[in-house]
Amino acid sequence: MPTEEIRVRGTVQGVGFRPTVYRLAKACGLYGDVCNDGQGVLIRVSGSEEALTEFVARLQTECPPLAKINQLTRIPYKGEFKFDNFVISSSVNNAIKTEIVPDAATCPQCQREIFDPFSRFYRYPFTNCTHCGPRLSIIRAIPYDRCNTSMSAFVICPECAKEYHDVENRRFHAQPVACHVCGPSAWLERADGKLVTASMFSMLDDVDAVCTLLQKGEIVAIKGLGGIHLACDATQETVVQKLRQRKKRYHKPFALMARDIEIIEQYCTVNAKEKELLTSSAAPIVLLQAIGKKLVAPSVASGQNTLGFMLPYTPLHHLILRRMNRPIVLTSGNLADEPQCIDNDEAKEKLRAIADYFLFHNREIINRADDSVARVISDKIQIIRRARGYAPAPISLPIGFHNVPQILAMGSELKNTFCLLREEEAILSQNLGDLENAAAFNAYQETLNLYLNLFEHKPEVIAIDKHPEYLSSKLGKELADTNKIPIHQIQHHHAHIAACMAENGIPLDSPPVLGIALDGLGYGDDSTLWGGEFLLADYRKFQRLATFKPVAMIGGEQAIYQPWRNTYAQLIAANLWNDCRKHYADLEIVKFLK
Structure with missing residues (x-):
């Protein structure tokens, strides 16, 4: 044979x-x-x-x-x-090429178990198996063994150990495996410090009580998989407005979560590709056309024709929403411009003026992971924010990248991600936020060190943004100097065009393409701030063919955060402001600028 x-x-x-x-x-x-x-x-x-x-x-x-x-x-x-x-057989005793799987949404088998009264996982909010559950959010070091995760605090019970060692069980070597007997637990607290008693609610347990609180119009901070969220009933305008005022987030749309597709379809149209994306193991927020028989509260996404919906992606969320027949707001639990809270004590300190209640648990979140955001355009999935469910899964690179050195790319200042390049693949971090915030910059450095260790990545080259004041660029220079590693400064818009080329599978040695980057600011080769660039570019170099006429920005960098400043500056520079006021006085932007 x-x-x-x-x-x-x-x-x-x-x-x-x-x-x-x-x-x-x-x-x-x-x-x-x-x-x-x-x-x-x-x-x-x-x-x-x-x-x-x-x-x-x-x-x-x-x-x-x-x-x-x-x-x-x-x-x-x-x-x-x-x-x-x-x-x-046992693993061969050599260096294992580590691939940490992203956190994954609850699989159908685990969903059935948490709602099965005859299962030992009935109503257990941390049920998982090798097909689903926490990964990146709980890992401290390699190898990916329980002792190197936040599950090390929980001693596995005999029943769970039996499944863990059973090769024919889907929990074979599932490192976060746990149950009511041996695993993490969840509990409810009031923000004012008063006791929560069972007589206050009609509830099965503290997790079920959250549903009652949301239905009554309360704001609840919920510790989930990669961070803490703020939740409220998305159909009650009064509580949505209250959340906006307390969080000082006055305009940006809120993300929504619904128990199932059927509820989402009451508020949005959902095509087959969008349904596939919603129910995938990544379970991102999906932007959907807000066309349905029912409406959410006007303040959820004022002035928008889309809503960002996601489905429950942990047993905790499934159990909370079991009795909820309408969507909830589920937005990051943070103060304005700060990273999402991941620690119980931190949340109590920072969110007590926003939330009425806290649903906490005692499984430590090691690595913050925001919810990913995606949409379907022309039947193709477009990732808008790559985080939970996608990071740190590697992205295969086009033909020609097999001989490139190991590269560490530090990323930019706002909405930062960094990237490790190795063996024809790019490993992107989760979205790490705006580095000018001290907490975000600290998290950036911690996550960078973790990735370098997890993936045993030894950079031979460091790539930084050409902007000399970006914190990521300054850190890259420090790393390069300390470790005597060559450093390359990359023009911001050239990086965007190269990323688009890679995304579309263009081989490394292909002829140049015409790239149009309408991205706003990027530090240029002439030490001025560029924007609106037309570049003839390949992966290695570019030629600037055309650009928009430079215009002084009112307020400097503040124009990044308040685009109306740039609009006004452009109108003034083009001598069009008086014409706009005369002929387009009814436009919202003109009324605002007056």
Whole structure:
């Protein structure tokens, strides 16, 4: 009988891939073993040609939900073969190429268990398995073992340990596995410090009580997966306005969460691709056309024709919304311009003037991860904010990047993400916010150190934005000087165009493209601030073909945050302001500028 060595590369470690290989090999009547090694997963297997063909085909079609096969190769096995069964072998003792899987939305099996009165996971808000649950948000170091996560504080009980060690169980080697007996717990507190008693609510437990509070028009801070959110009933205008006033977030649209697709469809139109995105393991906020039979409160997204909806992505959220027949606002729990709170004590200090109640739990959030934002345009998914559910999954790069050095790209100042480049892939961090905020900059540095360790990344080159005052650029220079690493300054708009090229699969050595970057400010080669650039560019260099006429910005950098300043400056520079006032006096912007 033929004997093969099958090599699988991709996201295949820590996602239940080996148990799947084991199950399929047994079903196909094969002998051999499977193990993790430095390149991914290695399978040595023997059986009939037909059985091997069936095995490989099923391996690709029955891949675990969080796994991703980038490459599968088959060669004849030349070594000694002593197997009379199929087994899972220990990892080969060499450096494992680490791929940390993003936090994943609750899988259908776990959803069924938390609502099944006969399951030991009934109403347990931290139920998970290898198909779902926390990953990046709880990890401190590699390897991805329980002892290196915030789950190390919880001693696994015999029942959970039994499932953890059972190769045929979907919780085999699921590091965050836990239950009512041995895992984290959630509890409700009042913001005023008074006691919460069961007699105050009609409730099954503290998590269920949150639903009652939301229905009564209260604002509740909820500690979730990657941070703390502020929640209220999205159909009650009074409480939405109250949340806006307390949070001092007067105009920016609020994100929404609904129990299921059917509720979302009462407020928005949802096509097949959008439904697929909403129900994916990433479970992002999806921007949808606000066309439905029902309306949310006007202050949720004033003046917008879209609403940002997401579905529950943790058991905690599923349990809260079980009785909620309308959407809720679920927005980041933070003060204006600050990062989302992730710590209980921090939340009590900063959010007590905003929230009426707190739903806390005692599983520490190690890495902050905002909700991702996406939309579907022309049947293609466009990621607007890449964070929970996507980071830190690697992005495959186009042809030609296989020989590039390991590069650390520090990112910009606002809405920062950094990037690690290695072996034909880019590893983007989650969205880290605006670095001019001290807390955000501290989180940026901590997350950068974590990624460098998690992915065993040793930068050979550091790339920074050309702007000399960006904190990310200054930190990049420090790292380069300290570690004697070459540094490259990148023009901001050239970086945007190169990113678009990579996103569209343009090979490294392709001819230049015409790139139009209408991004606002970018520090230019002539030491002035550029904006509205027309660049003839490839990945390595660019030529500036055209630009808009430079105009002095009223208030300097404040014009970034208040675009009306730039509008007014452009009108004045073009001698059009008097004409605008005369002919377009009814326009909102003209009324505002008067």
